[in-house]
Amino acid sequence: MRQxxxxxxxxxxxxxxxxxxxxxxxxxxxxxxxxxxxxxxSARSETVVLRGMMLGIIQLTSAVIAIVLTVYxxxxxxxxxxxxxxxxxxxxxxxxxIGKYLGAVFSLGLMMALMTAVLVFVFWLQASDQSLAAVxxxxxxxxxxxxxxxxxxxxxxxxxxxxxxxxxxxxxxxMYLLGSLFNPFFQTLQENQGTHPxxxxxxxxxxxxxxxxxxxxxQNPIINPTQVIQNESRYYLEVTFYGLFYIGILLVAxxxxxxxxxx
Amino acid sequence: MRRNNKSNLIxxxxxxxxxxxxxxxxxxxxxxxxxxxxxxxxINTSLDPQQMMFALAGFREMLAGILxxxxxxxxxxxxxxxxxxxxxxxxxxxxxxxDVYATGMWHIGYNFTDEEQxxxxxxxxxxxxxxxxxxxxxxxxxxxxxxxxxxxxxxxxDDYPEAVKYFIEAQQxxxxxxxxxxxxxxxxxxxxxxxxxxxMGFKLYDDALKRVEEDGASGNKQNRDTLENNIxxxxxxxxxxxxxxxxxxxxxAKYDISPPFDxxxxxxxxxxxxxxxxxxxxxxxxxxxxxxxIVLRDKDYTVVxxxxxxxxxxxxxxxxxxxxxxxxxxxxxxxxxxxxxxxKNTRFNKKIDMSKDPPMYPFTSDxxxxxxxxxxxxxxxxIQDKFGWNGEGMTDKHFLNDKxxxxxxxxxxxxxxxxxxxxxxxxxxxxxxxxxxxxxxxTKQDYNQDQILLDIPSLRASGK
Numbered sequence: 001m002r003q004x005x006x007x008x009x010x011x012x013x014x015x016x017x018x019x020x021x022x023x024x025x026x027x028x029x030x031x032x033x034x035x036x037x038x039x040x041x042s043a044r045s046e047t048v049v050l051r052g053m054m055l056g057i058i059q060l061t062s063a064v065i066a067i068v069l070t071v072y073x074x075x076x077x078x079x080x081x082x083x084x085x086x087x088x089x090x091x092x093x094x095x096x097x098i099g100k101y102l103g104a105v106f107s108l109g110l111m112m113a114l115m116t117a118v119l120v121f122v123f124w125l126q127a128s129d130q131s132l133a134a135v136x137x138x139x140x141x142x143x144x145x146x147x148x149x150x151x152x153x154x155x156x157x158x159x160x161x162x163x164x165x166x167x168x169x170x171x172x173x174x175m176y177l178l179g180s181l182f183n184p185f186f187q188t189l190q191e192n193q194g195t196h197p198x199x200x201x202x203x204x205x206x207x208x209x210x211x212x213x214x215x216x217x218x219q220n221p222i223i224n225p226t227q228v229i230q231n232e233s234r235y236y237l238e239v240t241f242y243g244l245f246y247i248g249i250l251l252v253a254x255x256x257x258x259x260x261x262x263x
Numbered sequence: 264m265r266r267n268n269k270s271n272l273i274x275x276x277x278x279x280x281x282x283x284x285x286x287x288x289x290x291x292x293x294x295x296x297x298x299x300x301x302x303x304x305x306i307n308t309s310l311d312p313q314q315m316m317f318a319l320a321g322f323r324e325m326l327a328g329i330l331x332x333x334x335x336x337x338x339x340x341x342x343x344x345x346x347x348x349x350x351x352x353x354x355x356x357x358x359x360x361x362d363v364y365a366t367g368m369w370h371i372g373y374n375f376t377d378e379e380q381x382x383x384x385x386x387x388x389x390x391x392x393x394x395x396x397x398x399x400x401x402x403x404x405x406x407x408x409x410x411x412x413x414x415x416x417x418x419x420x421d422d423y424p425e426a427v428k429y430f431i432e433a434q435q436x437x438x439x440x441x442x443x444x445x446x447x448x449x450x451x452x453x454x455x456x457x458x459x460x461x462x463m464g465f466k467l468y469d470d471a472l473k474r475v476e477e478d479g480a481s482g483n484k485q486n487r488d489t490l491e492n493n494i495x496x497x498x499x500x501x502x503x504x505x506x507x508x509x510x511x512x513x514x515x516a517k518y519d520i521s522p523p524f525d526x527x528x529x530x531x532x533x534x535x536x537x538x539x540x541x542x543x544x545x546x547x548x549x550x551x552x553x554x555x556x557i558v559l560r561d562k563d564y565t566v567v568x569x570x571x572x573x574x575x576x577x578x579x580x581x582x583x584x585x586x587x588x589x590x591x592x593x594x595x596x597x598x599x600x601x602x603x604x605x606x607k608n609t610r611f612n613k614k615i616d617m618s619k620d621p622p623m624y625p626f627t628s629d630x631x632x633x634x635x636x637x638x639x640x641x642x643x644x645x646i647q648d649k650f651g652w653n654g655e656g657m658t659d660k661h662f663l664n665d666k667x668x669x670x671x672x673x674x675x676x677x678x679x680x681x682x683x684x685x686x687x688x689x690x691x692x693x694x695x696x697x698x699x700x701x702x703x704x705x706t707k708q709d710y711n712q713d714q715i716l717l718d719i720p721s722l723r724a725s726g727k
Contacts, residue, residue: 246279
């Protein structure tokens with residue numbers, strides 16, 4: 001465990017020092033700050049637009065950070081040959097992989113926490129309803145986004161064990177886009193009476209097996225508070241467990257592949 | 264890694280996959296579909312990839328808002344066709360933007376007109392489909408139910424059970440504006456649910472009294488007074504129109520609806536020029552306010568819905584509610600003209616010119632129907648005072664009909680007209696074909712609108 005924590009801590013330090021990540025983070029924060037000014041462009045209620053836009057900025061920025069942070073993690077270690085130094089010590093490959101992943105998740109958590117703090121502050125300044133409940137409601141979505149991004153990081157770590165960073169970037173990005181579409185796409189197929197049963201069954205299998213990022217897009221009732229939601233906490237718990245299970249699957253698969261890989 | 268450890272890891276992975284799959288299928292997906300999906304129901308139109316990218320990026324509300332601002336500019340310039348795709352796009356991106364559904368529905372239903380301001384009614388099924396989609400996407404609020412009900416009540420002005428259905432749905436939503444609730448009372452009357460209308464009136468009045476007690480704002484007082492007035496008027500009408508007597512099993516012979524009044528309907532249609540008609544006829548009701556509906560439509564008004572060809576035409580109308588798909592392109596090969604014939608001095612005489620709007624009246628079929636339709640449920644109150652809510656006090660020797668709208672008395676006549684006659688082609692070239700009801704009697708009196716002398720009866724008992 002000590003080895004894992006030590007690798008994770010080092011990874012956090014490296015991540016914080018990476019300029020490209022800091023620039024992406026800075027851009028995200030800047031957008032969050034100017035977001036209230038952009039609300040006037042829209043005929044829609046400014047609060048609704050503000051909520052939607054700020055959550056969108058956090059989600060998009062976090063996804064870019066998660067991918068950029070993770071795709072280079074293991075290939076860089078191999079390319080710079082620093083991995084030999086680490087693996088020559090009493091550190092197993094699986095410990096290295098998990099340590100790297102946890103480091104990435106911690107770094108991501110730190111950056112997302114910063115963006116969420118800015119979101120809460122800006123929203124508190126702008127919103128007509130400044131109650132703790134209203135502002136607190138805004139934090140729910142970033143919390144779920146954090147689980148989503150942790151899953152995304154796991155996808156990237158898994159791919160990084162056997163593909164080059166550039167390929168990994170597009171693979172992970174593609175998985176994220178597809179995964180975000182699964183639920184609406186599956187729903188459309190299920191409800192469309194003209195769809196062939198085989199297609200429906202195939203879509204059902206894909207929707208069940210592949211990582212489903214759409215589950216974490218919980219922003220709609222936050223943006224439109226009139227919507228009635230049943231058992232919100234239970235849903236959050238379910239998707240968190242789903243995320244943990246899936247991260248587990250990806251890490252196990254990653255460990256198995258990385259274990260056989262020649263470095 | 265040892266072989267044993269590998270097997271264990273694979274086992275753990277498979278177990279996790281099973282748990283994740285079951286969780287996704289049995290718990291997460293059903294809840295997500297119900298509570299978290301941006302579109303509550305399936306929309307049978309997809310976004311194009313660029314729009315999808317924006318939607319995925321989480322900026323749906325922002326993009327939808329900007330597009331709606333753009334649509335506003337098109338409203339100002341009168342570029343109505345350009346607004347339709349924007350409406351669709353905005354409702355796809357942000358289905359909770361109720362204003363767009365409501366404005367879009369109004370726009371589609373009301374704003375597409377010909378040179379003589381007749382609505383293009385081929386669009387109405389699309390407007391209703393948009394309204395229904397708005398209801399499904401926003402079931403918590405009353406607005407779209409009210410707007411859809413209003414479309415049935417005011418624009419279609421027929422099929423009142425549908426208006427009642429939507430107004431009841433709107434009433435059940437807690438955010439319904441009190442003054443708007445009054446409309447259900449009126450819709451009940453048009454649907455000949457008189458007891459329900461009265462009960463609704465009293466219920467609304469009680470609620471209005473409570474509101475005045477809680478807050479004596481002038482708006483609350485005004486609504487209370489309006490309801491009081493409506494209930495008073497309705498009670499008087501219930502008595503005068505013999506409704507109370509009939510409910511009590513007594514004779515209605517001494518009430519205003521007896522004996523039934525013969526409206527003496529007859530009509531003649533002359534084709535003056537290609538796609539230009541002169542419609543004239545008789546209607547024995549002297550007070551102003553009668554509007555006889557005239558419809559000219561394809562005899563077979565067929566449309567393709569989900570690959571199935573449906574004949575949605577029906578007497579003096581169509582199956583407005585035939586589709587749930589928002590199709591912003593109406594059937595371009597179909598013709599559906601609807602107008603009102605205003606009765607003045609017991610006659611109507613109107614020139615209907617469709618020649619300036621060929622896209623709206625393409626006349627591509629061989630056979631057309633010209634239909635005349637009068638429904639006393641849509642009549643103004645002073646005429647209903649004689650005819651009753653449901654036509655009890657109305658009759659006609661030739662055209663009284665209770666089949667075209669089951670359970671309702673109405674006046675209906677349809678004449679089949681070939682396309683060539685309307686376009687003055689073929690055998691009708693250089694002629695002015697005439698189509699008339701069998702009872703139409705020619706008169707030498709000139710009833711052109713400008714020359715009518717109004718014979719207004721005296722209100723004095725002596726009649727002088």
